[in-house]
Amino acid sequence: MSHSLFHENVTTCEECDHVNSIPPLKGGDRFRCQHCGHILISVHKHVSARILGVGLSSLLMLALAMSFSFLGFSSNGIDRTVSLFQTLSVLLGLGHLVLGAIISLALFVFPIVYLSSALFLVWSFQNKYVLKSAQRYCVRWIIVLQPWLMVDVFLVGILVALVKVNSLADISLELSFWAFCGYVLLLLKTVTLIDKRWLWNKVAGQATEHEVEQGTAKKQNLIGCHFCGATLSRDAHHCDRCGHSVHSRRPNSLMTTSALLIASLVMYIPANVFPIMQTTFLGSTEPSTIMGGVLLLWTLESYPVALIILFASVVIPIAKMLALAWLCWQCCYPSQRLTKQKIKLYKMTELVGRWSMIDVFVVAILTSLVQMGNLVSIFPGPAVLSFTAVIVFTMLAAMSFDPRLLWDKDDGPKAASLEGEKVE
Missing domain, CATH: 1.20.140 (Butyryl-CoA Dehydrogenase, subunit A; domain 3)
Incomplete structure (x- = not known):
């Protein structure tokens, strides 16, 4: 019989404040809030190995996407090619520093920090000498950065740009463009494999258990941490597990x-x-x-x-x-x-x-x-x-x-x- 891959008994929904009792979960299970139906926990089979493989592949594809020509432009006998990095350097060279910073954050900084944090966490789960504080910071970065990952939006923007400029010149998709497509798909797959409650459970262990009933945490003088899903007593100001400030x-x-x-x-x-x-x-x-x-x-x-x-x-x-x-x-x-x-x-x-x-x-x-x-x-x-x-x-x-x-x-x-x- 398969053993549970998620060791916790109670969690609080961040969308409706309902306290949920968690049954044993095995690979492939998703647990929904009993009240509003919001997906609280997703448990994947062989998740650590899959994050490691997909995350490393995503970083490899990003390195390839930055190594060769990205797009080609030809008009009236004049040819021009740009690399992915030149997309940033041209903007900075023209004095558009803020726009250049936005592109660098969207394409390079946020995804690299996100992937590096995920890979470090998976590696640290097998290394008992890693400081818990380093693991906690990595989980925080993953949760904070996930809404700001926009490489898929950038890819659609490329396709729209090609249609817009098609009347002015001939456009060619170079080798790095296809590597970038692979990078986008692999990054999105990494995001789907990561569950914040599972990460906190692996990094900081089970949250403190409480005697709970059906209903909201507020009515039971409890507080649900929206950052890790732990359930705390009403007088708590910071989560015992993740350290984040908590409010009813x-x-x-x-x-x-x-x-x-x-x-x-x-x-x-x-x-x-x-x-x-x-x-x-x-x-x-x-x-x-x-x-x-x-x-x-x-x-x-x-x-x-x-x-x-x-x-x-x-x-x-x-x-x-x-x-x-x-x-x-x-x-x-x-x-x-x-x-x-x-x-x-x-x-x-x-x-x-x-x-x-x-x-x-x-x-x-x-x-x-x-x-x-x-x-x-x-x-x-x-x-x-x-x-x-x-x-x-x-x-x-x-x-x-x-x-x-x-x-x-x-x-x-x-x-x-x-x-x-x-x-x-």
Whole structure:
């Protein structure tokens, strides 16, 4: 009979504050919250070996992607190739330091730190001399950086950029591009293998056990740590296991979310009024706004790409701001709509927010690729930083929103609930 791969009896859901009793889990099991259905724990077979193999392969593919030519550009007999690293160096050389920093963080710094931390943890599980403090820092980095991994968004941005510039020149996909595709797929696979509760269980052992009943932690004078899933006594200020500060509800959650939404709305105005990209062709410069780019792609009959940019750069930011504002309102003045429907809306805002970065990555790619003096050149416009600020503010707003506040306003009997289950 298979033994359990996850040694813990109780955990608290970070989305609804419900305390869950954990049954024995073996490889391939997923445990859902008994109340809201949120996946709390995913246990994978041979997970350490798989993280090691996939993580090392991802870093190898990144090294290959940086070693050769990435994209080729040919116009009027003039050829130009750029490497992945030149995407960053061209932006820095043109004085776009902030945009260059964003690209370096998205492509190199965050993914490398994430993968290195995961690989170090897997190695340290077999080495008893490794300091526990080093392991704890690695787990923290993994949890904090995961929402900001955007290499898949960058890959889609490359494809959109190629369609945009196709009318100006011939584009070729070089060897490093295919290595980069492998890097993206392997990194995403690594992310799916990592479960934060499993990591904390391996690094710091089981959390302190408590006598619990069905219901929320708050009603039982307990606090659930949203960082590692441990259940603590009500008077705790820091988690005994992970050391993170704990609160029954995030302090000033609605105020912080509202402030970030207002900031994103303010920045959204210049992001759409000013040009996001400037194209120089045969000595004349033509600015292009976000909507201008969508209309240009539509006139070129690139309908799928035009719709991608429209949804990613226009519809998603507006919809996310409206959705989060409505959820904040529901925390104060709840409607009769089921709480689970509101939670689904909240999850959607978390899922789609980072895809708005496509337009920023498109500008960065075109700037590094199309640099041929007065013949044809592309430069970032002043709206790039404003639009980046909109994306960052809306992502932070979603992170600062506490979904447990929605359940606090739930009237209980009207809300449907799921039975706790393991999904094979």
